[in-house]
Amino acid sequence: MSDIEIRTLADTEWRASLGLFRAALHAVPPTDEQWAVGSRSYEPGRTLGAFCGDTLAGTAFAWSSDLLVPGGAVVPMAAVTRVGVRSDFRRRGVLSELMRRQLADIADRGEVLAALRPTEPLIYGRFGYGQATRGAKTVAVPGNALLRPEVPSGGRVRLVTPAEALAVMPGIYERVGRSRPGTMARPSYWWTVAYERAFAADEHIIIAVHSGPDGDDGYLMYRPTPGALPGTNATLAVDDFVAATPDAVYGLWRFLLSVDLVDEVTVWTRPTDEPIAEALTDPRAITSAEHRSDLWLRLVDVPKALAAREYGPATVVLEVEDSLLPGNSGAYRLTPDGVTRTTATPDLSLSVDVLAMLYLGTWRASALTAIGRIQELTPGATTKADALFAVPEASWCGTFF
Ligand SMILES: CC(C)(COP(=O)(O)OP(=O)(O)OC[C@H]1O[C@@H](n2cnc3c(N)ncnc32)[C@H](O)[C@@H]1OP(=O)(O)O)[C@@H](O)C(=O)NCCC(=O)NCCS
Structure with missing residues (x-):
């Protein structure tokens, strides 16, 4: 039009x-x-x-x-x-x-990058966005969910007022919230829409802050929903769970599972490799499901984006196709020592939205080749790409925007 x-x-x-x-x-x-x-x-x-x-x-x-x-x-x-x-x-x-x-x-x-969280995943691939992180949604039944004795007991957890929450949460996020690839800066505007707006509207939200030996090192925000009768069938929905050390993570879980008169606790996103079920005496008291729509990324400047991350021990030439930003199209040689544009024959061919799925190590190249999203031009190159993009712990975003 x-x-x-x-x-x-x-x-x-x-x-x-x-x-x-x-x-x-x-x-x-x-x-x-x-x-x-x-x-x-x-x-x-x-x-x-x-x-x-x-x-x-x-x-x-x-x-x-x-x-x-x-x-x-x-x-x-x-x-x-x-x-x-x-x-x-x-x-x-x-x-x-x-x-x-x-x-x-x-x-x-x-x-260098653009990111979004799509309401409908069907829409954004055509603009070069691909799902770059996954998050686990966890549902626990507190009465049955007991943490094993050897799980870190954590420090002190305190409930804070909205004013104190606004004063301490951004600092805690900056200190401990960005330990994993996929985590993002939360601009002041984000805090306004995520928290100031909710507090101003008197939304029923609770903030619990965890403190360890070095001070505040984690927090979570949850929304309680009371049951039909007072004191029955309440649920807690955790929308924001920020903690990096095992003490803070399991200290906050211990607190959550100990709140009285609660039938169900839902934590909407935590890293997929966090062993919360294995931390319980009965792992069946908790179920985890993967969220389909975590962070979707768009590599806007492909050379800079590729040069910014570290790689595992392999060398692969990728041919990238980007119809919307054609300057990105072309072949790139990726090695642990750096990334260069090249005229060499490519080993793998893929579009820029699929490159976004590889970028943070969330998807294995071999899995994407198996479903036809990547074309293997040199036999064995997919296995090399698996080693190249692998990350030691799961990438995760954890910020809804
Ligand atoms: C989703 C939305 C933004 C699409 O806007 P639009 O102006 O109708 O989109 P376009 O006409 O530019 O369509 C672009 C392409 O996306 C496709 N598309 C758009 N919306 C789609 C949908 N909901 N599901 C599947 N495909 C969709 C179109 O068919 C078109 O495909 P084509 O390029 O192959 O022809 C609009 O419908 C909307 O506002 N929806 C409700 C709010 C929403 O979902 N916002 C997104 C928040 S992240």
Whole structure:
């Protein structure tokens, strides 16, 4: 469709953008009270509007963030969110125009990666995004879930007020929240929308902070839902669980499982290799399921992204195809000593969305070759790529945005 104009929205237009996004998710526009907080979550210059004539038909937004990649480097990243198209303008290419323009803007800013968490995974592969991390959703029945005696007992856990929570959580996240590849910077705007907004709306959320010998080293946020009768069948849903050391992780689990009058505890995401079931006397008291939609990544600057991470002991030439950002297309030689563009014959061929699935080591190249997402051009190259991209512990994001 040629009559779509994309431009950066002025701050006076952000509220209309949020209203459009909320309508796309079947929610009502923000009230004055909600907007008083919500307006502070907009980073200037990063809201796009798609206009058909005078009508705002679609919108997309991003925060400036960064991502920890294998080896410990931190890479500039746009955290894309609040994407929506008016239901009477859908399937006319509005999203496609927004995505094209947003990726061009991200590249102009020098951001190496873009990331999002899709409501529907079917949509974003065509724009070069691929699922780059997985997270385990865990459901526990506290009455049956007893931690084994040798599991670290942890330190002290205290409940804090909203004011104290806002004062301590960002610092704890910065200190301990980014131990794994896939974890991202949480900009101040994120804290506004994730917590200030919820506190201002008097949402029923509880923050529990864990302290070890060196001070506060973890926290979790949960939403209690009471049962039909007072004191019966309550559930706790943990939306944010930040801890890195075994003491903090299992100290917080111990606390969670000990809250009285609770039938079920759900932790929506933790790393997939954390052995919580094995930490219990009866592993059947807990079930874990993988979340399909964890972090989706887009390598916007493929040479810089590939050069930023560490590699295992193998050498492979990858041929990457990127129809949206064709400057990325071409062959790359990846070795533990570095990455170079090359004219050598490629060993493996893949599109840029599949490269995003390999990038943090979440998917094995051999698994993706088996389902036809990667083409093996040199026999045995897939096994080398497995060794090249392997990571010592599972990558994980843990931040919803
Ligand atoms: C999803 C949404 C953004 C798509 O916008 P749109 O302007 O209709 O998308 P486009 O017309 O540019 O379509 C682009 C392509 O994606 C496909 N597509 C779009 N929405 C899709 C969906 N929900 N499921 C499967 N494919 C979809 C289109 O068929 C089209 O495919 P093509 O390139 O092969 O022709 C819009 O429908 C919407 O706002 N939905 C509700 C809110 C939402 O899900 N937001 C995303 C938050 S992460």
